[in-house]
Amino acid sequence: VLAFTTVALGGFRGLIANALWIRAMELQDAGKYFEMVQLSDWITKLQPHFATIWVVQAWNMAYNISIKFQNPKDRWFWVRQGIRLLRDDGLRFNPKETLIYRELAWFYQHKMGGNMDDAHFYYKGMWAVEMDGVLNPGRPKFDGHPNFDELIHPETPEAKARANKLRERYKLDPVKMKEVDDRYGPLDWRLPEAHAVYWASLGLAKSKPQDL
Numbered sequence: 001v002l003a004f005t006t007v008a009l010g011g012f013r014g015l016i017a018n019a020l021w022i023r024a025m026e027l028q029d030a031g032k033y034f035e036m037v038q039l040s041d042w043i044t045k046l047q048p049h050f051a052t053i054w055v056v057q058a059w060n061m062a063y064n065i066s067i068k069f070q071n072p073k074d075r076w077f078w079v080r081q082g083i084r085l086l087r088d089d090g091l092r093f094n095p096k097e098t099l100i101y102r103e104l105a106w107f108y109q110h111k112m113g114g115n116m117d118d119a120h121f122y123y124k125g126m127w128a129v130e131m132d133g134v135l136n137p138g139r140p141k142f143d144g145h146p147n148f149d150e151l152i153h154p155e156t157p158e159a160k161a162r163a164n165k166l167r168e169r170y171k172l173d174p175v176k177m178k179e180v181d182d183r184y185g186p187l188d189w190r191l192p193e194a195h196a197v198y199w200a201s202l203g204l205a206k207s208k209p210q211d212l
Contacts, residue, residue, distance in 0.1 A: 037081060044089065051097045054090035058082040058103065062111055072122035079123060083107050087171050101203020109196035128190040134165050135189055144188030148178040176202060
């Protein structure tokens with residue numbers, strides 16, 4: 001898809017992106033939100049290296065669209081979509097773009113970790129459940145501080161599965177997690193604030209010139 005949009009479409013990419021923006025705004029004004037996920041994917045793929053596009057689309061889903069729903073479960077869907085857009089795709093195409101790291105960290109700190117959204121307790125609870133499932137090997141009294149060595153050098157099938165899920169689904173590198181935890185922790189990795197610190201720290205490291 002990226003090769004097609006950047007080579008075959010050429011200068012028409014801007015025109016198509018504008019048309020999709022107009023369509024997205026019309027849908028949002030009409031309260032028809034679920035096509036927005038596909039439109040956001042197309043818009044960002046048309047201009048994959050324009051960081052502001054990723055930020056605006058993710059912000060719109062996590063902040064503007066999510067609050068249109070009363071059910072916390074529905075809100076959580078849109079908050080996660082915004083996070084995934086930045087984390088899974090935005091950083092894949094822009095691995096050194098400070099703005100995307102900054103916004104991703106802000107989503108964790110403010111949208112999930114803060115209290116401005118009246119569904120914030122639901123977000124925190126759902127995130128804690130997800131992180132407990134991937135970081136906790138079944139210990140009854142888990143304090144949110146994982147065994148990093150077990151995740152960095154997994155030896156059992158269960159540990160390998162958790163380490164792979166951590167990297168593939170959540171884009172978290174246990175080596176970097178340990179570095180952040182050693183420097184700023186110990187952190188409770190079930191909390192969104194720990195992930196805000198992680199992505200902010202990773203963004204600072206990625207954005208530094210290679211000779212520094």
